[in-house]
Amino acid sequence: MSNLFCSSIGKKLLMSLSGLFLITFLVIHLTVNSLLLFDGSGDLFNAAAHFMGTNPLIRIMEPLLGLGFFVHILYGSLLTAQNNKARGNDKYSSGNKTTEVMWASKNMWVLGLTILAFLVVHIWQFYVKMKITGDPLLAHTVIDVAGVETQVENAYALVNATFSQLWVVILYVLGSLGLALHLTHGFWSAFQSLGASNDIWRKRLTVVGVVFAWVIGIGFSIIAIAQFLFFQS
Amino acid sequence: MDNNLSLTLKIWRQNDAKAKGRFETYSLDKVSPDSSFLEMMDILNEQLVNEDKEPLAFDHDCREGICGMCSLYINGRPHGPDDDITTCQLHMRRFKDGETITIEPWRSAGFPVIKDLIVNRSGFDQIIAAGGYTSVSTGGVPDANAIPIPKPDADEAMDAASCIGCGACVAACKNGSAMLFVSAKVSHLALLPQGKVEAVRRAKSMVSKMDELGFGNCTNTGACEVECPKGISIANIARLNREYLCAKIQD
Structure with missing residues (x-):
């Protein structure tokens, strides 16, 4: 095991495992956010946000999630740099006319950078305000959690106010679409790097991956657009 | 035969591993569409020799697609525009009269160019x-x-x-x-x-x-x-x- 992570396949294993971990995070994130579509008062979302903010398991997973992002970005960049070196300095003057290759698969690093740029804005708009600096919009509100009156932060008010700006909505839709493209290749590729693929499963995983990618991408986009169009008071 | 091809060939020339390479353009007339790609390269080399120029260096051996020697990057694809064949199995009928064909060596840091179209x-x-x-000793030929x-x-x-x-x-x-x-x-x-x-x-x-x-x-x-x-x-x-x-x- 000693030098596993120095080898090309070992580094790809890290990309695969961190990628799959981030995918589970996306599923949870979209599930919680989807509450925004069903409740104009925001109580449901506030209850979920309160649960996520106080649940010990989620508190443990939070630094792990940060580590997951860190490993994925670090090794993604490292592998890209090595691959550019391996490609060599001389480019083909007749270009590359190989067909049947998914565009996203050749541009994963660029798509990753797009997502990272979005992530910085996203963390600054929500995570920093909710966990560090605070925000007047987050003033406590009382909701009914399983019959008990509970004081929680009004995360919904912050979400609602943020998505009242058109540029934010456009940015989030672009970020989500970048993420969807990244996942169209990333999902099945994670299984391939683990060795969990063959000629039959490759087809299945690709189909599942593409469907999953667009559910995630369009899901987040719809929430942002719906907040802007239908939930502004 | 009237359907012979006239071609413009843009080919990578490089004197040795250390030299800086460049593209050179050659014209070739009356290439039969029935000839193979490597036969076309042979015709070009004969033309170059007759003009007292240095012929092109390119890898080839069995010319029936089983040895793995031929290695040309033709018009943006390794082994050219056909699928599932090697360069030696590629035929000139895949190209049009008057076409410009770009021929390059494999390019990759792992495969440095030795000369012209030959890579290491x-x-x-x-x-x-x-x-x-x-390295298992298998002895004599066992029953299938x-x-x-x-x-x-x-x-x-x-x-x-x-x-x-x-x-x-x-x-x-x-x-x-x-x-x-x-x-x-x-x-x-x-x-x-x-x-x-x-x-x-x-x-x-x-x-x-x-x-x-x-x-x-x-x-x-x-x-x-x-x-x-x-x-x-x-x-x-x-x-x-x-x-x-x-x-x-x-x-």
């Missing part, structure tokens, strides 16, 4: 020498049914073994990765009982040699599979990943 592919030999063989092998395994092993080591996978890969080649060589032995004996050591040493030689990391784009003249599947790459990760966990 000894990296592949070094990877094979690192473990792409069986002495070791039962499931038909699907035998078929998959045979498909993987059809890799001729031409290097089109590396040439096509945006990462200059040799994973398709290594995975084919690991797979055709790992699938059979005779090869399984040394499977762990083989996967580890071949991958480590591949990394050491500076071939890139696989990002599963699948370009190699599309350009492979033998249609080797990237399912072999998944198998190599499995073999390697299992081997490493046993350490």
